[in-house]
Amino acid sequence: MFKEIRNKYIRYSSIFLFCIIIFFCALQLNFLWLFGYSPSYKDIKAPTLSVGSELYTADGKLIGRYYKENRTPVSFNEIAPSVIKALVATEDVRFYSHMGIDFRSLLSSGLSTATGDKRGASTITQQLAKNLYRTRYNKSQGFIKHIPVVRTIVSKLKEWMTAVKLESNYPKDDIITMYLNTVSFGNNAYGIKTAARVYFDKQTNELEVPESALLVGMLKGTSLYNPIKNPAKALERRNVALAQMNKYNYITAAELNTYKNTPIKLKEGRVDEGSDGDSYLRAAVDKYLEKWADDNDYDLYEDGLKIYTTIDSKLQKYAEEAVAEQMKTIQRRFYSVWGNEDPWEDSEKKKVDYPDRAMRKLPIYALLEKKYSNTPDSVTAYFNKKKKMKIFTWKGDRDTLFSTMDSIRYYGKIMNTGMMTMDPFSGKIKVWVGGIDHKFFKYDHVNQSKRQAGSTFKPFAYLAALQDGMSPCDKFTDKPVKIKYEENGKTEYWEPKNADWNYSYREMSLRWALGKSVNTITAQVTEAVGAENVVKWAHECGIESPLKSVPSVSLGPNDVSVFEMVRAYSTFLNEGVRTEPILVEKITDQDNNIIEEFKAKTKRVLSEEIAWLMLYMLRGGMEEPGGTSQALWEWDLWKNNNQIGGKTGTSSDYVDAWYMGVTKDLVTGVWVGCDERTAHFKNGETGEGSRTALPIFAKFMEKVYHDPSTGYTYGAFPKSKVKITREINCPSPRIRVDTAVSDSLSVDSTALATPAVEEQQQPVLKEEDIIKTEEKKVPEPAKQPVAEVPLTRKEKRELRKKQREEEKEKERIKKEQEKNNQ
Numbered sequence: 001m002f003k004e005i006r007n008k009y010i011r012y013s014s015i016f017l018f019c020i021i022i023f024f025c026a027l028q029l030n031f032l033w034l035f036g037y038s039p040s041y042k043d044i045k046a047p048t049l050s051v052g053s054e055l056y057t058a059d060g061k062l063i064g065r066y067y068k069e070n071r072t073p074v075s076f077n078e079i080a081p082s083v084i085k086a087l088v089a090t091e092d093v094r095f096y097s098h099m100g101i102d103f104r105s106l107l108s109s110g111l112s113t114a115t116g117d118k119r120g121a122s123t124i125t126q127q128l129a130k131n132l133y134r135t136r137y138n139k140s141q142g143f144i145k146h147i148p149v150v151r152t153i154v155s156k157l158k159e160w161m162t163a164v165k166l167e168s169n170y171p172k173d174d175i176i177t178m179y180l181n182t183v184s185f186g187n188n189a190y191g192i193k194t195a196a197r198v199y200f201d202k203q204t205n206e207l208e209v210p211e212s213a214l215l216v217g218m219l220k221g222t223s224l225y226n227p228i229k230n231p232a233k234a235l236e237r238r239n240v241a242l243a244q245m246n247k248y249n250y251i252t253a254a255e256l257n258t259y260k261n262t263p264i265k266l267k268e269g270r271v272d273e274g275s276d277g278d279s280y281l282r283a284a285v286d287k288y289l290e291k292w293a294d295d296n297d298y299d300l301y302e303d304g305l306k307i308y309t310t311i312d313s314k315l316q317k318y319a320e321e322a323v324a325e326q327m328k329t330i331q332r333r334f335y336s337v338w339g340n341e342d343p344w345e346d347s348e349k350k351k352v353d354y355p356d357r358a359m360r361k362l363p364i365y366a367l368l369e370k371k372y373s374n375t376p377d378s379v380t381a382y383f384n385k386k387k388k389m390k391i392f393t394w395k396g397d398r399d400t401l402f403s404t405m406d407s408i409r410y411y412g413k414i415m416n417t418g419m420m421t422m423d424p425f426s427g428k429i430k431v432w433v434g435g436i437d438h439k440f441f442k443y444d445h446v447n448q449s450k451r452q453a454g455s456t457f458k459p460f461a462y463l464a465a466l467q468d469g470m471s472p473c474d475k476f477t478d479k480p481v482k483i484k485y486e487e488n489g490k491t492e493y494w495e496p497k498n499a500d501w502n503y504s505y506r507e508m509s510l511r512w513a514l515g516k517s518v519n520t521i522t523a524q525v526t527e528a529v530g531a532e533n534v535v536k537w538a539h540e541c542g543i544e545s546p547l548k549s550v551p552s553v554s555l556g557p558n559d560v561s562v563f564e565m566v567r568a569y570s571t572f573l574n575e576g577v578r579t580e581p582i583l584v585e586k587i588t589d590q591d592n593n594i595i596e597e598f599k600a601k602t603k604r605v606l607s608e609e610i611a612w613l614m615l616y617m618l619r620g621g622m623e624e625p626g627g628t629s630q631a632l633w634e635w636d637l638w639k640n641n642n643q644i645g646g647k648t649g650t651s652s653d654y655v656d657a658w659y660m661g662v663t664k665d666l667v668t669g670v671w672v673g674c675d676e677r678t679a680h681f682k683n684g685e686t687g688e689g690s691r692t693a694l695p696i697f698a699k700f701m702e703k704v705y706h707d708p709s710t711g712y713t714y715g716a717f718p719k720s721k722v723k724i725t726r727e728i729n730c731p732s733p734r735i736r737v738d739t740a741v742s743d744s745l746s747v748d749s750t751a752l753a754t755p756a757v758e759e760q761q762q763p764v765l766k767e768e769d770i771i772k773t774e775e776k777k778v779p780e781p782a783k784q785p786v787a788e789v790p791l792t793r794k795e796k797r798e799l800r801k802k803q804r805e806e807e808k809e810k811e812r813i814k815k816e817q818e819k820n821n822q
Helices: 008-029 041-045 081-091 103-114 124-133 148-169 172-182 192-200 209-218 231-247 253-260 280-288 290-295 313-338 354-361 363-371 376-383 404-411 459-467 510-516 519-529 531-541 562-573 608-618 630-634 694-706 767-773 793-821
Strands: 053-056 062-066 306-309 387-391 398-402 415-422 429-433 475-477 483-487 490-494 507-509 577-579 584-588 594-597 602-604 645-650 656-662 667-674 734-737 757-760
Touching (some): 053 280, 062 280, 081 124, 081 172, 081 209, 081 231, 192 209, 209 253, 231 253, 280 290, 280 306, 280 429, 313 429, 313 667, 313 694, 354 363, 376 404, 398 404, 415 562, 415 694, 459 510, 459 531, 459 608, 475 510, 507 510, 510 519, 519 531, 531 562, 562 656, 562 667, 630 694, 645 694, 667 694
Antiparallel strands (some): 387 398, 415 429, 415 667, 475 507, 483 490, 584 594, 645 656, 656 667, 734 757
8 A cells, every 4th residue: 555655755654654543543442452441432521530429417418428539529610710820820831722732841841851850741631631531540551561661651642642532522621620620639638629628628719829829739749748747848839839820920920929928827627518527327328328339330439429318417416415415424423433443343243354355355466476475475565555546535535645455444434325216107217326436436336236125125025915915904913923944954943033122012004014114024924925925026026136035035135226126116106017217318419310219118017006005005104103214304305295105224234224215206215335245333323224325315305395496396196096995994003102201302202112101093084085085294393392402303303203293192182072073
């Protein structure tokens, strides 16, 4: 073909040009996998930008982000003109006139390099090609990557090709915008918007000339010219950028002098505009969407999704406040109980060397033990060496000198918590508090952690009893119990004790026994229905953890999570329909197009009558004599005929404390304890569920009720939609105390059993009257009279109890008189 060209100069030129064309075609097509990936026409038309996903509450508040490169794209109009001017003046002064390759700059750079002054000649478009399509990454290189000089030349040629393609497809303003959205500014800040927020806490259109010059100057070396790490170098580089702006007439000489004398003023901002970065909720959503992302080929960290959780931002805020307020108190109490004494004890009150055990479980321990096999003291010395570290305190993070053993001892005494609130009708999780501080305690105490449920597991025994045909009015006697069972082919006996180690020998209804949390009666109920049936109905309601069918199963010896307990209790409020909790409501793309919507899965597991009866039973904690939920009277929760059902729980040795609270709208579960199980309170006065976990629920609901904008109001539970066929008309005897016996208000009148005590039977109502009036408001605590000596909180509480009992007695006498008159 070329032989026909007679002029040898033209012929050789044509051959050379033809070879160049063939070479660039081979380069583009990755001929024989020699050259690696080159962006196609489709890639150029639809460039992919690694953009993190954003996490929102149900009401649209940004609460977190997922990213590998922390960036949020902006449009050209959102960028301050000073940024554009600084970039062009510093990086590519002929940007608006070249075709993607600046041959003049290329020639000038070659001459400078030949004279020993190395200077780059990449245009903004070429840098964009490199950043956007990663043309110099190993995955973008073929077999030639093993040939050093050739590898560099080929990478440069691919950048040229890509730059020309970009210039032919996009206006100059779009190219410079894409560049500013992709480039790194150090400190994990990708893109101009993130950089403006990280360094100056500003929007991109609010940046001033010195700030713009500083950010653009950093592009030459984000570590070397980082204003946080190297302020002097950053200032020097900023002034170079300002000089370039003056050289090309973007600023005047007077402005240059003013700006050069302006000190760097950094203001660290919150990158995600309200997010606290990593959090229990962010981690929980990541786990929740793990399977969905795999099934649908999405990456939360790169695909720029908008994830709308079911979390209510106001309820979440109130829950976090309640947790912080109460956990500070609990921690102080824990320190006060133990003082300088180590709190780690087993069930027989023998001291446990927890720090030594924790040290031996560390991965590095085995390595050190092997390394210093002949000098074990060196291992001990390593773990006792002091070093600077930041530790958690309730007064804020504190810098200190701690050894590894100091740290183990310190954190082995920290009390933690988990809290979840759910709307059982929709399945939407409204509150998720995985612990006291995610920065220091990564373990999530809502779903990851499983602890002994204690008495919060008792309702499943009473549910099994109802399913077996019993009614809330069926009676058992509180007396010593000895239950025979078989274990490993051997006959054993279990003798449950009540929390106060006493027996009243009183006949009690099931409702009263549950409300008062009587262990001996719960054990008898479990024996009557069978432990396997308690396990069966717990599983049906939503407990998924393995449960051992042992006689004590109803007292909560099995480990379960807060998540499971809230799901199970929600079945009672949702008329017997078990609803799978959902944490994400919908997912959209960056343009707000819906990608996926989530709905809760449901399954009927209880009849409506049984579910209503369980709510009626749970209300016994407040309404029955000696109910374990009556500490709730301390808070403003009893307006407008409000009703609350709930159950306290405390595991053996006061290791785990629980409260499960149910209102007409929400179900909340709270656990409190130490991650190290051998650390616990010494007695119920300081460590039982009613004194640790219950106040968190109470403070939370009080805040919710006091804020009308939450939409949650006081009120009674829904009336039964079906006929109640079981007997519920069995008022429990109220215990009257002769006040002459003791003049101390600190005496718990509901716990006394002395010769001065009389049993007062409430009037018997007809069953239909019970159903009609079951939502009648429990009398609000009377106002405390003025006393000359201030009363303690406990004295105030006992006084209110006494006044309520007197009011009820007056009401009873009045009704009896009316009945006699008829």
